Amino acid sequence: xxxFPRWKVISISLLLIFGVMMSLPSLIGEGGQKYWPGFLPNExxxxxxxxxxxxxxxxxxxxxxxxxMRLETMEESVRAEMRRAExxxxxxDISRRNGVLSFMVRDSTQVDAAREVILPLTSGAGLxxxxxxxxxxxxxxxxxxxxxxxxxxxxxxxxxxxxTDVIRRRIDEMGTREPTIIRQGDxxxxxxxxxxxxxxxxKALLGQTAKLEFKLVDFDADPNALxxxxxxxxxxxxPYPDNPTGLPNIAxxxxxxxxxxxxxxxxxxxAPETNAPVVNITFDSEGGSKFARLxxxxxxxxxxxxxxxxxxSAPNINEPILGGSAQISGNFTVESANQLAIALRSGALPxxxxxxxxxxxxxxxGKDSIDKGMIAxxxxxxxxxxxxxxxxxxxxxYANIALALNLFIIVGVMAIFNATLTLPGIxxxxxxxxxxxxxxxxxxxxxxxxxxxxxxxxQAIEVGYKEASRAIFDANITNIIAGVLLxxxxxxxxxxxxxxxxxxxxxxxxxxxxxxxxxxxxxxRRARPQELVI
Amino acid sequence: MRLLKLVPDDxxxxxxxxxxxxxxxxxxxxxxxxxxxxxxxxxxxxxxxGGQMIQATFTETETAPIPELRESIGGxxxxxxxxxxxxxxxxVSIRMRLPTEAEARPEAASEMTAKIVSTLKxxxxxxxxxxxxxxxxxxxxxxxxxxxxxxxxxxxAISIYIWIRFEWQFGVGALFALVHDVALTFGLFALxxxxxxxxxxxxxxxxxxxxxxxxxxxxxxxxxxLKKYRKMDxxxxxxxxxxxxxxxxxxxxxxMLIALGALILWGPDVIFGFSVAMFFGVFVGxxxxxxxxxxxxxxxxxxxxxxxxxxxxxxxxxxxGGPEQIG
Numbered sequence: 001x002x003x004f005p006r007w008k009v010i011s012i013s014l015l016l017i018f019g020v021m022m023s024l025p026s027l028i029g030e031g032g033q034k035y036w037p038g039f040l041p042n043e044x045x046x047x048x049x050x051x052x053x054x055x056x057x058x059x060x061x062x063x064x065x066x067x068x069m070r071l072e073t074m075e076e077s078v079r080a081e082m083r084r085a086e087x088x089x090x091x092x093d094i095s096r097r098n099g100v101l102s103f104m105v106r107d108s109t110q111v112d113a114a115r116e117v118i119l120p121l122t123s124g125a126g127l128x129x130x131x132x133x134x135x136x137x138x139x140x141x142x143x144x145x146x147x148x149x150x151x152x153x154x155x156x157x158x159x160x161x162x163x164t165d166v167i168r169r170r171i172d173e174m175g176t177r178e179p180t181i182i183r184q185g186d187x188x189x190x191x192x193x194x195x196x197x198x199x200x201x202x203k204a205l206l207g208q209t210a211k212l213e214f215k216l217v218d219f220d221a222d223p224n225a226l227x228x229x230x231x232x233x234x235x236x237x238x239p240y241p242d243n244p245t246g247l248p249n250i251a252x253x254x255x256x257x258x259x260x261x262x263x264x265x266x267x268x269x270x271a272p273e274t275n276a277p278v279v280n281i282t283f284d285s286e287g288g289s290k291f292a293r294l295x296x297x298x299x300x301x302x303x304x305x306x307x308x309x310x311x312x313s314a315p316n317i318n319e320p321i322l323g324g325s326a327q328i329s330g331n332f333t334v335e336s337a338n339q340l341a342i343a344l345r346s347g348a349l350p351x352x353x354x355x356x357x358x359x360x361x362x363x364x365x366g367k368d369s370i371d372k373g374m375i376a377x378x379x380x381x382x383x384x385x386x387x388x389x390x391x392x393x394x395x396x397x398y399a400n401i402a403l404a405l406n407l408f409i410i411v412g413v414m415a416i417f418n419a420t421l422t423l424p425g426i427x428x429x430x431x432x433x434x435x436x437x438x439x440x441x442x443x444x445x446x447x448x449x450x451x452x453x454x455x456x457x458x459q460a461i462e463v464g465y466k467e468a469s470r471a472i473f474d475a476n477i478t479n480i481i482a483g484v485l486l487x488x489x490x491x492x493x494x495x496x497x498x499x500x501x502x503x504x505x506x507x508x509x510x511x512x513x514x515x516x517x518x519x520x521x522x523x524x525r526r527a528r529p530q531e532l533v534i
Numbered sequence: 535m536r537l538l539k540l541v542p543d544d545x546x547x548x549x550x551x552x553x554x555x556x557x558x559x560x561x562x563x564x565x566x567x568x569x570x571x572x573x574x575x576x577x578x579x580x581x582x583x584g585g586q587m588i589q590a591t592f593t594e595t596e597t598a599p600i601p602e603l604r605e606s607i608g609g610x611x612x613x614x615x616x617x618x619x620x621x622x623x624x625x626v627s628i629r630m631r632l633p634t635e636a637e638a639r640p641e642a643a644s645e646m647t648a649k650i651v652s653t654l655k656x657x658x659x660x661x662x663x664x665x666x667x668x669x670x671x672x673x674x675x676x677x678x679x680x681x682x683x684x685x686x687x688x689x690x691a692i693s694i695y696i697w698i699r700f701e702w703q704f705g706v707g708a709l710f711a712l713v714h715d716v717a718l719t720f721g722l723f724a725l726x727x728x729x730x731x732x733x734x735x736x737x738x739x740x741x742x743x744x745x746x747x748x749x750x751x752x753x754x755x756x757x758x759x760l761k762k763y764r765k766m767d768x769x770x771x772x773x774x775x776x777x778x779x780x781x782x783x784x785x786x787x788x789x790m791l792i793a794l795g796a797l798i799l800w801g802p803d804v805i806f807g808f809s810v811a812m813f814f815g816v817f818v819g820x821x822x823x824x825x826x827x828x829x830x831x832x833x834x835x836x837x838x839x840x841x842x843x844x845x846x847x848x849x850x851x852x853x854x855g856g857p858e859q860i861g
Contacts, residue, residue, distance in 0.1 A: 050804070058673065060640065060672075199666065200648055200651060200652070203644065203648060204648075207641065207644075354639075354640050354641035354644075355641050355644035355668075356640045356641065356643075356644075356669075356670040356672060356673045357668070357669050357670060357673045358643075358644050358647065358666060358667065358668045358669075359665075359666070359667045360663075360665060360666040360667075361664070361665045362662065362663055362664040362665060364591070364662065364664060365589065365664035365665050365804075368802065368803075369802040369804055372800060372801055372802040372803070373801060373802050375800045375801075376796045376797045376799075376800040376801035376802075377796075379796040379800055380792060380793040380796035380797070383792045383793075383796065384789050384792055384793060387788070387789060387792065388789075390537065390538045391537060391538045391539075391540070391785065392537065393537050423802060423804055423805055424733060424736055424805060424808065426801075426802070426805075427797060427801070427805050427808055427809065427812075430793050430794070430796065430797050430801070431740070431790070431793060431794070431797075431812065433789075433793045434789045434790040434791070434792060434793030434794065435744065435747075435786070435789070435790055435793075437786075437789050438747065438786040438789070438790075441782050441785045441786050441789070442751065442782055442786075445779075445781045445782040445785070448543075448781070449778065452543055452544065467758070470754060471750060471751045471754040471755075474699055474750045474754060475746070475747040475750045475751060477695060477699075478692045478695060478696075478743055478746045478747070478750065479743040479744065479746075479747070480743075481688065481691050481692050481695060481743070482688050482692065482739050482740060482742050482743030483743065485684050485687055485688045485691070485739060486684070486736060486739045486740070488684070489680045489681070489683065489684035489687075490684075490732070490735075490736060491677070491732055493732075493733075494732055494733070494735075494736040497736055497740075498736075501740065501743075533537060534537070
C-alpha cells in the first residue's frame with residue numbers, strides 16, 4: 001500500500017490533467033472559447049439533434065420502382081435502336097408485364113439482326129461478364145428480356161448513390177449548416193439537419209423526385225375517352241389538376257418530347273405579364289438545341305410541362321424558343337417555385353424516395369432539455385457528494401474528488417472523439433454520478449469490514465482494495481455488455497446514451513479505483529494513521 | 535468525527551428464512567405483471583406502432599384549446615387524435631395512429647404530420663411546434679424487433695458471462711433475477727399506461743446492466759465464503775454473504791436512487807418515463823439480487839465443491855477474527 005512509486009503518481013496526474021484539459025473547451029461554452037489559447041486542443045462535444053433542435057429524416061426507395069423504371073428505359077432503348085437499325089427492324093406487341101420486357105419481331109428473317117441490336121443493350125457494365133438482362137426467344141419471333149438479379153442489384157445501388165448525391169446538393173442549396181447524409185442498408189438514406197426553421201420545407205424538398213418533362217399535347221384525344229382515362233394510340237395520359245378545360249387529365253404524345261434533366265440552372269422568377277411566380281430554367285447546349293427544335297416545329301401548339309408525372313401547365317408555343325432558356329409556369333407560390341428551382345438545380349432523383357421516419361425537435365424544447373438536465377445533474381451531484389462525505393469522511397472526500405475528475409474525463413473523452421451528447425446521454429451522465437461511487441462504496445465497506453475483523457489500518461486498506469476489485473470488475477463488465485448492446489441496437493439518441501454510459505464505466509473504474517488508491521496511499525505514507533475513521 | 539452508518543455493523547438478519555414466501559411473492563408479481571401487460575397492454579409510443587406525435591406549445595394562451603384541437607384535427611379524416619397535456623397547461627402532445635392507407639404507402643405517416651402541422655399553424659398563429667415524430671409501419675416494426683432482440687440478447691449474454699466467471703448455477707440465478715426485474719418494469723408500464731417508447735427499452739437495457747451489479751457483489755461474496763467456510767450450512771452462508779454486503783447494497787442503491795430521483799423531479803420532461811423506469815428497476819433489482827438470485831443457488835445445490843478448491847483450505851470455519859500477516 002505504501003509503495004506507490006513516483007512514476008505512477010506522475011503518470012496518473014498527467015492523465016488526469018489531460019482529461020480535464022480536454023473537457024474545458026466543451027464546458028466553457030462559446031463565449032469562453034474566444035479566450036481559449038489556440039495552441040491547446042479545442043475539440044468539443046457535439047450536441048445531438050434532440051438538444052440543439054433539428055430534423056432526422058429516414059428516406060426509403062422501393063426497389064420495385066427502380067425495376068419498373070429500368071424496364072421503361074429498356075423499352076425506349078429497344079424502340080430507338082430498332083428504328084435506327086439498317087434496315088429498320090419492325091417490332092410490335094410490346095409489353096412490360098410481370099417485370100419482363102417482351103416484344104415481337106414482325107419479320108422472322110430479322111430475328112438474328114434484332115438479337116445483334118439487343119446484345120450490347122443487355123450486357124452488364126462490369127468486367128465480370130455478368131449480364132444485366134437475359135435474352136430469350138420464344139415461338140421464333142418473340143423476344144423476352146428478363147432482368148438478372150445482379151443487374152437489378154447494381155441498378156439499385158447506382159440509383160441510391162446518385163440519390164444520395166442529389167439529396168446532398170439539395171440540402172446544401174437550402175443553405176443549412178452541417179447536414180449529415182448517410183446511406184443506410186441497401187435502400188435507405190438518413191438525413192440529419194440541425195437547427196432548422198422550417199422542417200416541413202425540408203421534407204417537401206426531399207420528397208420531390210423533380211423529374212421534369214416537356215411533351216406535346218395530343219389534341220385529337222376524345223374528351224370522353226380522356227375522362228375515362230383512355231388515351232389515343234401513341235399518346236399517354238397524365239393528371240392535370242389545374243386544367244383550364246376542367247378535365248382532370250390531359251393526353252400527350254409519347255414521342256418527341258424532351259426531358260428536363262439537361263439543365264444548367266434554375267431559379268425562381270416572376271412572369272412578365274401576370275407577375276405570378278414562375279421557375280426560370282436554362283438548358284445546357286444539347287438540351288437547348290433539342291428544345292429549340294421542339295418549339296420551332298410546333299409553333300402555335302401547346303406543350304405540357306410535366307413534373308413527377310403530373311402536368312403543371314400546358315402553355316402555347318407562341319414562337320420558337322432558341323436561347324436555351326424557358327419559363328415554367330404553374331400554380332406556384334414564391335416558396336414552392338423556389339423549392340422547385342432548388343430541386344431542378346440539384347437534379348432529379350433517379351428513384352422516388354419516401355419519408356418513412358421523421359423526428360424533429362424544436363430549438364426551444366432542446367434548450368429546455370439542456371437546462372433541466374443540467375439542474376438535475378447538479379442536484380444529483382451535490383446530493384451524492386454530501387452523502388459520501390457524511391458516510392465515509394476522508395475516504396468519502398477522496399471518492400468525491402474521484403467522481404468530479406470522472407465527470408471531467410467523460411466530457412474530455414467525448415470531446416476527443418467528437419462524440420454526440422444526446423438527451424438520454426444527459427441521463428447517462430446523471431446515472432454515472434449515482435453509480436460511479438459504487439466502486440468506492442464497495443472498497444470502503446470492505447475496509448470497514450476488515451477493520452472490524454481486527455486487521456491493522458494499512459492491511460485493512462490493502463485487503464479492502466484487493467478484495468473489492470474483483471467484484472468491481474465483474475459488475476462493470478456486465479454494464480459494458482449492456483452498453484455494447486445498447487449501442488448496436490439503439491437508434492441515434494439511445495446510441496448517445498450508450499456512449500456516455502460506456503465511457504463513464506471505463507473512466508469511473510480508473511478514477512474510483514486507481515486514483516483514490518493513490519490519494520489514500522499518499523495520505524497513509526504521510527500521516528501514518530493508527531486509527532481509521534471510516 | 536462520527537460518520538453516518540445507515541446499516542449497523544455486523545448485522546445478522548435471516549434473509550433467507552423468508553425465501554419461500556419471497557419466491558412465491560416474486561413469482562406472483564411476475565405473473566401479475568405479465569397478466570397486466572396482457573390485459574391492459576402497453577401504451578406503445580409511435581416508435582413501436584407507427585403513427586405520429588406532435589408536441590406543441592400555445593405561446594399566447596394560458597391553456598391549450600384541447601377540445602377545439604380535437605375537433606379540427608379529427609376533421610382531417612385520419613381518425614381520432616389522442617391529445618394530452620404535456621408539461622405546462624399550454625403544452626400538448628397530439629398523437630395519431632397510422633392511417634389505414636399506410637400499409638401500401640409508407641410515406642402516409644409523414645404526410646399526415648405535415649397536414650396536421652399546417653392545420654395547427656393556420657388555426658392558431660401563436661402555436662410553436664416543439665417536436666414531431668412520425669414513424670411508418672415498417673420502420674416501427676423494425677424498431678420493435680430490434681428492441682425485443684436486444685433485451686433478449688442482453689439477458690442471455692450477461693447470464694453467460696456470469697456462468698463463465700462463476701458457475702452455471704449463478705448464471706441461472708442471475709437470469710431469473712433479470713427476468714424478474716424486466717417483467718416487473720413491464721408491469722409498471724402496463725399499470726400506469728405511461729408511454730412505452732425507445733427510451734424505455736434503453737432504460738430496460740441499463741436496468742439489466744445495473745441490477746446485476748448487486749447480484750454480482752453478492753455472488754462474489756458467496757464464492758469467497760464458500761471457499762472460506764467449507765463446512766457452513768448453505769443457508770447460513772448465503773445469509774452471512776448477504777449481511778456482509780448489505781451496507782454496500784444499501785449505500786449504492788441509495789446513491790443511484792438519489793441521482794435518478796433528481797432526474798425524475800427536475801430532469802427534462804422528455805425522459806421522465808426513462809427516469810421512472812430506471813428508478814423502479816434499481817429498486818426491484820436490489821430486491822431480486824437477494825430474494826431471486828440467492829435462493830436459486832440453494833435449489834440448484836450450490837455447495838463448497840461447486841468451485842474447484844484451489845486456495846481454500848488455509849482458513850478453518852470460525853477463524854474469522856484476529857490480525858494476520860500479509861506479505
